[in-house]
Amino acid sequence: MNNEKRNLSPEHMDLAQTALDVFDTKFFKALCEPTRVEIIRKLVLLGGCDVGTIAEGLAQDRSVISRHLAVLERAGICQTRKIGRRVFYDLDGPHNVAKVATILEAIKPMAYLCKPFEEISGHDKHQEKGSRKGVA
Amino acid sequence: MNNEKRNLSPEHMDLAQTALDVFDTKFFKALCEPTRVEIIRKLVLLGGCDVGTIAEGLAQDRSVISRHLAVLERAGICQTRKIGRRVFYDLDGPHNVAKVATILEAIKPMAYLCKPFEEISGHDKHQEKGSRKGVA
DNA sequence: GCAATATGTGCATTTGTGTGCATATATACG
DNA sequence: CGTATATATGCACACAAATGCACATATTGC
Numbered sequence: 374m375n376n377e378k379r380n381l382s383p384e385h386m387d388l389a390q391t392a393l394d395v396f397d398t399k400f401f402k403a404l405c406e407p408t409r410v411e412i413i414r415k416l417v418l419l420g421g422c423d424v425g426t427i428a429e430g431l432a433q434d435r436s437v438i439s440r441h442l443a444v445l446e447r448a449g450i451c452q453t454r455k456i457g458r459r460v461f462y463d464l465d466g467p468h469n470v471a472k473v474a475t476i477l478e479a480i481k482p483m484a485y486l487c488k489p490f491e492e493i494s495g496h497d498k499h500q501e502k503g504s505r506k507g508v509a
Numbered sequence: 510m511n512n513e514k515r516n517l518s519p520e521h522m523d524l525a526q527t528a529l530d531v532f533d534t535k536f537f538k539a540l541c542e543p544t545r546v547e548i549i550r551k552l553v554l555l556g557g558c559d560v561g562t563i564a565e566g567l568a569q570d571r572s573v574i575s576r577h578l579a580v581l582e583r584a585g586i587c588q589t590r591k592i593g594r595r596v597f598y599d600l601d602g603p604h605n606v607a608k609v610a611t612i613l614e615a616i617k618p619m620a621y622l623c624k625p626f627e628e629i630s631g632h633d634k635h636q637e638k639g640s641r642k643g644v645a
Numbered sequence: 646g647c648a649a650t651a652t653g654t655g656c657a658t659t660t661g662t663g664t665g666c667a668t669a670t671a672t673a674c675g
Numbered sequence: 676c677g678t679a680t681a682t683a684t685g686c687a688c689a690c691a692a693a694t695g696c697a698c699a700t701a702t703t704g705c
Contacts, residue, residue: 380556389553393546402541406693410532417525417619420516421626424652434695439653441693452625458651458702466623470616477609480602483553487602489588490557542663560682570665575683577663594672594681 380486388482395479400472403448408433409441413464416451421463423456516622524618531615536608539584544569545577549600552587557599559592 403409408431415427428438442462445451449468454461539545544567551563564574578598581587585604590597 380554385554389550392553393550396540396546398541398543398546401537404532405534405538405541407534408693410529410534414525414529417528417623418516418521420623425650433693435651436653436696437694439651443653454626455652455701460652461626463625464619464623465625466616466619466621469623470613470620473609473613473616477606477613480606480609483600483602484606485602487553487556487600487605489599489601490590490597544663561680569663571681572666572683573664575681579683591671591682596682 384482384486388480388486392479392483395476397448397472399448400450403444403450406441406444408437409445412438412441412445413450416462416464421454421461423459423461425459427462520618520622524616524622528615528619531612533584533608533612535584536586539580539586542577542580544573545581548574548577548581549586552598552600557590557597559595559597561595563598 412427424439428435446453451462451464548563560575564571567574582589587598587600
C-alpha cells in the first residue's frame with residue numbers, strides 16, 4: 374500500500390472538490406428507480422398531472438406512486454401545486470437542465486485530467502517484471 | 510382520474526423517448542453511494558491506484574472497497590489494469606464527461622417543454638372553485 | 646351535516662444493498 | 676517448492692428502500 378500521491382496539483386484538488394460538491398446524491402438516487410423514471414416519462418408526455426392520472430396504467434399502488442412523487446419533489450425534479458382535493462405534479466425542466474449543466478461544467482476538467490492510466494504507464498515504480506504489456 | 514393527454518406533441522414524445530434512453534441507471538446508481546463518491550475523489554487526487562492504496566484511510570474493509578470499485582467499473586466510470594498481483598483502477602474522464610454531455614443534450618428540450626404548470630394554470634378543466642391562486 | 650373522492654401516512658412484508666469476516670485465487674519472492 | 680502479499684468472492688447479517696393494504700386527512704358536492 375504505497376501512499377505517494379502523484380496528482381496533487383491545484384487542478385486535481387479543485388476538481389476533486391468542485392466536481393464532487395455538485396454530485397447531488399438525492400438527485401441521482403431519485404433517478405435510479407425504474408418506476409420513478411416511468412413517472413418522469415409520463416410527466417413529460419402529459420404535462421402537469423394529478424397523482425391519480427400519473428398512477429393510471431402503472432403497476433404500483435397509488436400510494437406507492439404518491440411516495441415516489443414525494444421523492445422526486447424532494448430531489449427538486451418536480452414541483453407540486455394543490456388544486457382542490459388534487460395535487461398536481463409537474464417537472465421542473467429548467468431546474469433539471471441547469472443541474473445537469475452544472476454537473477457537466479464541474480466535471481469537464483476530468484476529460485483531460487483523468488485520462489485512464491496516462492501516467493502509470495510511464496511510471497517506474499511497482500513494476501513487477503514482464504507484466505506491463507500494451508499500456509496505452 | 511382524467512385521462513386526456515395534453516402534451517403529446519412530437520417534441521414531447523421525442524423528449525420522453527430520447528431523454529430517458531440515456532438515463533443510464535447503472536451510471537446514476539454508482540454515484541448514489543457516499544463511499545463510492547469518496548473513492549472517485551481519491552482517484553481524482555491520486556490518479557490510477559491499486560485497491561490497497563484506495564482503501565487506505567477509508568473506513569470500510571478492503572474487500573468492500575474492492576466491491577465498490579467493481580461497481581464503478583461496470584458503470585464505465587473507471588477502468589482497470591492488472592499489473593502483477595495488483596489491480597489498478599483509474600477514472601475514465603473522457604468517458605464520464607461524454608456521458609454527462611450526452612445526457613444534457615438529451616434533456617435540454619425539457620428546459621422549455623417542461624416549464625412547471627405552464628399550461629395547467631391557463632387550463633379550463635378541473636378548476637375547483639376559488640382554489641387557483643397565484644398560479645405562475 | 647354526510648357521502649364520495651383524492652392524497653398522504655402508519656404498519657408489516659419483501660427485496661435490495663452495504664458491510665465484515667473468512668477464504669479462495671493469483672502473483673511475487675526466496 | 677513454500678510463504679507472503681494483493682485482490683476477489685462466499686456467506687451471514689444489518690439496514691434501507693419499495694411495496695401493498697388499511698386508514699387518516701382534506702376537499703368537494705349533495
